[in-house]
Amino acid sequence: MNDSASRIPADASAPVETLYEGRWLSLRKRGRWEYAERNNPGGAVIILAVTPDDHVLFVEQYRVSILQNTIEMPAGLVGDEIGMTDESALLAAQRELEEETGYRCERVEFVHCGPSSSGMSTEMITFVRAWGLTKVGPGGGDETENIVVHEVPRREAGAWLFARSAEGYSIDPKLFAGLWFIEHFRSATSGP
Numbered sequence: 001m002n003d004s005a006s007r008i009p010a011d012a013s014a015p016v017e018t019l020y021e022g023r024w025l026s027l028r029k030r031g032r033w034e035y036a037e038r039n040n041p042g043g044a045v046i047i048l049a050v051t052p053d054d055h056v057l058f059v060e061q062y063r064v065s066i067l068q069n070t071i072e073m074p075a076g077l078v079g080d081e082i083g084m085t086d087e088s089a090l091l092a093a094q095r096e097l098e099e100e101t102g103y104r105c106e107r108v109e110f111v112h113c114g115p116s117s118s119g120m121s122t123e124m125i126t127f128v129r130a131w132g133l134t135k136v137g138p139g140g141g142d143e144t145e146n147i148v149v150h151e152v153p154r155r156e157a158g159a160w161l162f163a164r165s166a167e168g169y170s171i172d173p174k175l176f177a178g179l180w181f182i183e184h185f186r187s188a189t190s191g192p
Contacts, residue, residue, distance in 0.1 A: 009033075024077075028122075036121045042078025043124040045089045046174065047097045048111065048182050049074060051133050055151035056182065057101050058161075059139075062146070063170070070170040071150070071161060073178050074100045078126070089113075089126040097130055101149050102139030106132025111185050116174075125174070127181055154182065 011031020019027040019034070026037045038044070049057040056073075063070050076096035079087040087095075090108045098104050111127040141147035152160045157179055165171045 024080075035119075036123070038077070038121070038123045040077050040079045042087060042089060042092065043113075043126060044075060044077050044116065045093045045096065045126045045128055046072075046178060047074040047093045047108075047128055047130050048178050048185075049097055049101065049103060049105070049130040049133060050154060050182060051103070051135075051151060054154045056154050056157045056179070057097075057103065057133075058150040058152060058157075058175075059100050059141075060148040060150060060169070061141070066170055068170045069168075070172060071164050071175065072172050073175060075125075076100070089128060093126075093128040093130065098136065098139075100139055100141050100145075100147050102135055102137040103130075103133045104136045105130035105134075109187055111181050127178060129181070129185055129187070131187065 009031070011033070014031035017029040019029055021027075021039070024039055026039055028035055028037050047057075051057065058071050059074050060069060060071055062068070074097050076092060076099075078089050078092040090110065093108045094105060107130075109129045109131065111129050113124055113126045115121070116123045116125045139147065139149045150160075158176070161171050161175055
């Protein structure tokens with residue numbers, strides 16, 4: 001059996017220093033380690049959404065941090081709305097799904113939670129599966145976003161992503177984990 005405690009760096013328990021604090025992110029230092037921390041305590045949520053006609057929902061948007069158009073699954077910050085600091089990942093998923101894609105869902109279900117980039121950030125990302133989708137609006141995000149919605153046949157989704165990459169889009173690698181979850185996650189309730 002591995003003794004994981006023996007692999008903890010000596011400076012892991014050093015006091016935390018704040019190097020910079022912005023509206024959404026803070027830069028922290030603990031010992032020799034620098035990392036980003038989300039200022040919202042709920043982290044982020046990625047929504048695994050498949051339409052009734054078996055199309056996976058993806059969103060396209062320009063990301064200033066990498067100066068590139070990206071393809072992502074619908075996603076967002078948990079508790080980033082005014083007065084919603086105690087919002088759950090499941091409620092945020094429903095809100096973000098409708099805002100970004102124009103689809104409303106009957107229910108959402110927790111799939112998995114883990115770090116977005118464990119060497120760089122404290123942010124945790126929750127994957128949520130949306131069930132029972134109904135189109136209720138155009139999507140496209142809020143007034144600060146310019147989102148394009150893509151509905152891609154589920155069986156073609158992987159090839160479609162690689163084709164977008166060849167065209168110069170940045171493809172978030174978490175999309176492939178999301179596609180795996182869509183194929184292998186089974187609902188704990190009566191859903192598919």
